[in-house]
Amino acid sequence: MPNIYSTEKFEKEFTYSGSDLGATYTPEKTTFRVWAPTADTVTLNLYGSGTPGTDDLVEQLPMTADVNGTWIAEKEGDLNGTYYTYLVSVGGNENEACDPYARTTGVNGKRAMILDLASTDPDGWENDTNPNAGMTYNDAVIYELHVRDLSSDESSGIQNTGKFLGLTETGTTTASGIPTGLDHMKDLGITHVHLLPVYDYASVDETQSDKPQFNWGYDPENYNVPEGSYSTDPYNGAVRVAEMKQMVKVLHDNQISVIMDVVYNHVYNASDFCVNQIVPGYFSRVNEDGTYSNGSDCGNDTASERSMVRKYIVDSVKYWADEYHIDGFRFDLVGLIDTETINEVVTEVHKTHPDVIFYGEGWTMDTAVTKDGYKMTTQPNSTDVPGFAFFSDTLRDALKGHVFYTTRKGYVSGAADLADTVKGCFLGQAGDWCTTPAQSINYASCHDNMTLLDRITRSTPGVSEEDRIRMNNLSAAIYMTAQGIPFLQAGEEMLRTKIDASGGFLENSYNSPDSVNSIKWDTLEDETYQNVYNYYKGLIAFRKAHAALRLTNADDVNANITSVDGLDENVLAFRINGGVNGETSDGIFVIFNPNSTETSVTLPDGAWDVCVNADHAGTEALTTVSGSVSVEPISAMVLVKKES
Numbered sequence: 001m002p003n004i005y006s007t008e009k010f011e012k013e014f015t016y017s018g019s020d021l022g023a024t025y026t027p028e029k030t031t032f033r034v035w036a037p038t039a040d041t042v043t044l045n046l047y048g049s050g051t052p053g054t055d056d057l058v059e060q061l062p063m064t065a066d067v068n069g070t071w072i073a074e075k076e077g078d079l080n081g082t083y084y085t086y087l088v089s090v091g092g093n094e095n096e097a098c099d100p101y102a103r104t105t106g107v108n109g110k111r112a113m114i115l116d117l118a119s120t121d122p123d124g125w126e127n128d129t130n131p132n133a134g135m136t137y138n139d140a141v142i143y144e145l146h147v148r149d150l151s152s153d154e155s156s157g158i159q160n161t162g163k164f165l166g167l168t169e170t171g172t173t174t175a176s177g178i179p180t181g182l183d184h185m186k187d188l189g190i191t192h193v194h195l196l197p198v199y200d201y202a203s204v205d206e207t208q209s210d211k212p213q214f215n216w217g218y219d220p221e222n223y224n225v226p227e228g229s230y231s232t233d234p235y236n237g238a239v240r241v242a243e244m245k246q247m248v249k250v251l252h253d254n255q256i257s258v259i260m261d262v263v264y265n266h267v268y269n270a271s272d273f274c275v276n277q278i279v280p281g282y283f284s285r286v287n288e289d290g291t292y293s294n295g296s297d298c299g300n301d302t303a304s305e306r307s308m309v310r311k312y313i314v315d316s317v318k319y320w321a322d323e324y325h326i327d328g329f330r331f332d333l334v335g336l337i338d339t340e341t342i343n344e345v346v347t348e349v350h351k352t353h354p355d356v357i358f359y360g361e362g363w364t365m366d367t368a369v370t371k372d373g374y375k376m377t378t379q380p381n382s383t384d385v386p387g388f389a390f391f392s393d394t395l396r397d398a399l400k401g402h403v404f405y406t407t408r409k410g411y412v413s414g415a416a417d418l419a420d421t422v423k424g425c426f427l428g429q430a431g432d433w434c435t436t437p438a439q440s441i442n443y444a445s446c447h448d449n450m451t452l453l454d455r456i457t458r459s460t461p462g463v464s465e466e467d468r469i470r471m472n473n474l475s476a477a478i479y480m481t482a483q484g485i486p487f488l489q490a491g492e493e494m495l496r497t498k499i500d501a502s503g504g505f506l507e508n509s510y511n512s513p514d515s516v517n518s519i520k521w522d523t524l525e526d527e528t529y530q531n532v533y534n535y536y537k538g539l540i541a542f543r544k545a546h547a548a549l550r551l552t553n554a555d556d557v558n559a560n561i562t563s564v565d566g567l568d569e570n571v572l573a574f575r576i577n578g579g580v581n582g583e584t585s586d587g588i589f590v591i592f593n594p595n596s597t598e599t600s601v602t603l604p605d606g607a608w609d610v611c612v613n614a615d616h617a618g619t620e621a622l623t624t625v626s627g628s629v630s631v632e633p634i635s636a637m638v639l640v641k642k643e644s
Contacts, residue, residue: 109225138483142328310341313337391441437554458505483550488536493537593636
């Protein structure tokens with residue numbers, strides 16, 4: 001059967017273009033429509049609760065076959081809060097499945113719930129907008145965060161531990177009064193918070209959500225439903241929806257846009273996934289021997305090239321943007337999704353939400369695409385998806401050393417052969433795949449692999465803590481001033497570390513306990529950590545104050561940034577013109593010295609205000625220099641042309 005799904009005949013007959021899949025609710029009646037083109041019969045089950053296994057079936061209604069392989073049913077009366085499933089008979093087998101278009105569910109996502117969505121809107125929701133509307137991609141400063149990490153350490157002072165509502169609390173501090181949580185993010189100056197998966201995922205038991213459980217969440221169960229363990233009541237489907245909206249509203253009120261991490265490239269369990277229960281095998285790519293394609297290394301790959309899978313992905317992203325006011329989407333393993341699907345997502349969402357940003361992991365992976373002629377959304381195909389940005393592993397590995405060879409040094413830790421790579425990345429031209437800074441996510445660490453400080457420490461035995469912190473800060477100075485889109489893992493600004501039970505550095509903490517993954521807010525009570533935080537805060541403020549660091553195309557970069565020659569080995573310096581892109585200064589001069597010795601650099605004519613050096617960063621002048629300048633070992637210096 002899966003081979004038939006990708007034929008022109010099947011797609012012509014069974015592609016449904018309507019916007020009413022799922023349960024369409026009014027107080028007078030609810031209409032159900034499900035796509036099940038191979039089904040012999042479909043029955044609607046109505047339940048009294050959302051708890052799977054509970055014997056509380058209220059009613060069964062036969063559904064009627066309709067256009068393009070869809071089935072419909074209608075039930076009079078106000079069904080708000082009623083739970084339901086579909087019972088599908090296919091080729092003699094009966095499968096009970098959750099609605100793929102479910103707007104919410106009961107506990108653990110097995111029964112969908114009919115919901116009056118308007119009743120879940122927080123006060124002022126009708127006037128809620130993206131607080132950073134009008135920004136280009138390059139104006140964003142992205143902060144990657146797991147919902148639970150923010151509040152699971154006792155030092156956070158946050159009451160709603162591990163919940164959406166934890167991100168809404170203000171005035172939280174450590175025991176000594178250091179701001180935490182939302183107040184910390186606001187003070188840091190980020191523009192966007194990137195939340196690791198907050199849709200309904202399968203790897204945490206929501207019936208035990210009062211107990212500490214942890215998973216990153218890259219295990220999709222229901223794509224259009226918030227994760228229940230992040231709500232205060234996972235049994236009531238309305239609560240997770242209302243609390244996630246409240247979180248978004250509060251973040252918006254505090255000038256922080258919200259990015260969702262979405263995982264359309266695979267599902268938690270392909271055989272049990274609702275679409276494959278309803279239309280066996282349709283959602284997933286299959287190898288010639290009948291096994292699931294596994295380019296994701298997660299057990300299966302999504303067949304995005306099929307018309308109704310593409311529609312599902314596009315509809316899902318549009319739904320999150322429309323209903324939850326989400327401001328950006330980070331696509332996990334987007335190299336498994338075809339470019340046509342991604343372009344349709346970007347185009348459709350931008351019709352009504354032009355400020356939404358899109359980016360993802362464009363790694364090239366082997367997958368059994370079910371149709372000929374389709375390109376995947378990989379880095380080498382970046383020009384085919386102009387509205388989509390990619391993580392620059394080129395810069396990441398150049399800064400701190402190769403991700404898979406953890407004892408190798410990077411540019412900041414003294415490697416002798418990476419200066420040219422860093423130079424290209426600084427100009428928004430990473431390797432041979434990135435032709436515009438608007439497509440480059442510049443970063444040194446994310447949730448995957450070691451934290452920045454751990455990776456530096458691993459490759460620099462015998463180096464002092466002071467020098468390792470300098471390497472950390474130099475990394476940040478590079479990606480915060482580079483052309484592109486800066487991105488940091490939450491906690492990097494306070495030297496976050498992840499140590500396992502044996503005392504080693506943990507590379508993959510996807511299901512590690514809170515003791516490993518939580519942000520240790522009380523480290524900020526130490527002056528060393530506070531100084532690093534202030535350095536990051538200053539770098540962000542400087543970037544936001546200088547439009548010349550945020551050029552959006554290669555032509556502007558090439559015309560306005562000059563790389564300086566004749567410097568000490570490994571030292572890099574760049575002259576950036578004033579006036580470009582609305583830049584108010586007369587010019588910027590950036591120097592990176594990864595060496596263990598001081599370096600002297602000749603400055604262009606005139607007086608220059610030093611705004612960033614080894615220890616301090618910000619928008620105010622630390623000192624004024626001319627002629628030449630000495631740059632300390634393992635440090636950056638950023639200067640602004642003093643007005644004459």
